Amino acid sequence: MDCPKKIRVKINRLLAIASLILSGIVSLRAQPAAVQQLQNTEQLQSQQNLLPVLVGGTNAPELYPGENEDIGPQRILRVNPRPDHFDVLLDSQFFYTDNANFAETPNRIGSGIFVNTVQAAFTPPDLKWGTGKFAPTVGFISQWYNYANNRMSSFDFEAQTFFVAGKYSRGNWLFGLGANYTRLLSQENYDQTYSEFLPAASVQRIFPLGDKLLFAASDQVGYHFTTVPSLFGSRSDINDRLDNAVNLTLSWQVTRQLVFQPYYRFQFSNYKNNTAGTSDRNDYLNSFGVTLAYYFNRSLSLRTFFNYNIKQTDDPFTPAYHEANGGLGASLDFKF
Numbered sequence: 001m002d003c004p005k006k007i008r009v010k011i012n013r014l015l016a017i018a019s020l021i022l023s024g025i026v027s028l029r030a031q032p033a034a035v036q037q038l039q040n041t042e043q044l045q046s047q048q049n050l051l052p053v054l055v056g057g058t059n060a061p062e063l064y065p066g067e068n069e070d071i072g073p074q075r076i077l078r079v080n081p082r083p084d085h086f087d088v089l090l091d092s093q094f095f096y097t098d099n100a101n102f103a104e105t106p107n108r109i110g111s112g113i114f115v116n117t118v119q120a121a122f123t124p125p126d127l128k129w130g131t132g133k134f135a136p137t138v139g140f141i142s143q144w145y146n147y148a149n150n151r152m153s154s155f156d157f158e159a160q161t162f163f164v165a166g167k168y169s170r171g172n173w174l175f176g177l178g179a180n181y182t183r184l185l186s187q188e189n190y191d192q193t194y195s196e197f198l199p200a201a202s203v204q205r206i207f208p209l210g211d212k213l214l215f216a217a218s219d220q221v222g223y224h225f226t227t228v229p230s231l232f233g234s235r236s237d238i239n240d241r242l243d244n245a246v247n248l249t250l251s252w253q254v255t256r257q258l259v260f261q262p263y264y265r266f267q268f269s270n271y272k273n274n275t276a277g278t279s280d281r282n283d284y285l286n287s288f289g290v291t292l293a294y295y296f297n298r299s300l301s302l303r304t305f306f307n308y309n310i311k312q313t314d315d316p317f318t319p320a321y322h323e324a325n326g327g328l329g330a331s332l333d334f335k336f
Contacts, residue, residue: 034157034184035194035239036102037145040309040323041115042264043245045288087139088334089119095305095327100152102311104319112148113325123335132170137162144187156187176202176220196226196239210255220245241271241281262290275317284312296318301334303329 080084093115100111121139141161147153165178184194200222207215216331226239245267252260264287289307296302306326313320 002068004005025324033101033152033155034145037113038143038159038182038184040287041143041145043267048094058266077122079241085122085124086334086336087119087137088122089117089121090332091115091117091119093303093327093329095325095329097323097325099321099323100147100149102319102321102323104321109149109151111152114144114146114148116144118143128299129168130170131279132168134166134168136166137164154188155191158185158187158190159183160185172206172208174204174206174218176200177202192229194226194228195237196224198222198224214251216247216249216250216251218247235273238273238275239271240273241269244268257295259293259295260290261293264288271315274315281313281318283315283318286310298335299333301331301333303331305329 022216039196043312063229076264093111095115096110096112097110098110101109102106119139119141121137123135123137126133127136133246139162141159141163143159143161144156145159159182161180163178163180165176165180168175171235175201179199181195181197185191185194186193200220202218202220204218205216209215214290221242221244222243224240225237226241227236228239231235245265247263247265249261249263254260265285267285267287269285271283271285273279287307287309289305291305293301293303304327307324309321309323309330311321311323
């Protein structure tokens, strides 16, 4: 082999290696571990709070005007009344996941994760609207994610979210419309690594199954307008996507203060661009879980939970994964 040919071979090898490295970098940008962790944690917390704090021994809301006069008060699970003006939530949870980096076997990294949340919201009184009620809210959430495994600790991050939402309830139906802006900051130097604007709409139907049993089905659709720092001319909106999530939840009031909640969630995500930027991308996330929560009163609660996630994708550079996690959490909710 002559010298020029050897040089061409070496150049081709270097270009191939560079292409693989670049594909890996773009893949990380298209599926940042922090973004996936935020999404999965939000899904878990939304499941745990799909129905507001349940308080036993209270009267059920009337399904139609004058119902209680006909058959007397119906004693089933009931959601707490909304606060008059403000809601401040402090939440802390620790859980262990066997796949903190959302990788395929054998590259998975197990780690404990601490998630601490502070939320403040303005919640004016419900407004009567026809035969239903409209409940607006606006607020701010700050969450700190810290990994116990040193191999993941460099990925510690903070999520800051501003949100505005409105919910319209009529009978056993609940309709929601809102938007939020979220940005992720590295805890090491507080550089912004990701941001998104998310408008979303949802509908929920509650089915009372007995004095202490409820079934809820809901669907939520939202579009993520995202930004990541530009790198090598790659798209900063590579994470733009449409999400559609279906939730099925059963809530059983075991005792006056103990609530058992198994659930199933399916989420379909359509990305505007796949990692290579050659077409769109479709992800499918199946989540199964259960939460056991103990409510000391309307402000303080403890919970333990377990869930299992299965993700599939048609993007060749994005790993499909399985993830199991479980842990403990505590919430302190001040409403005034």
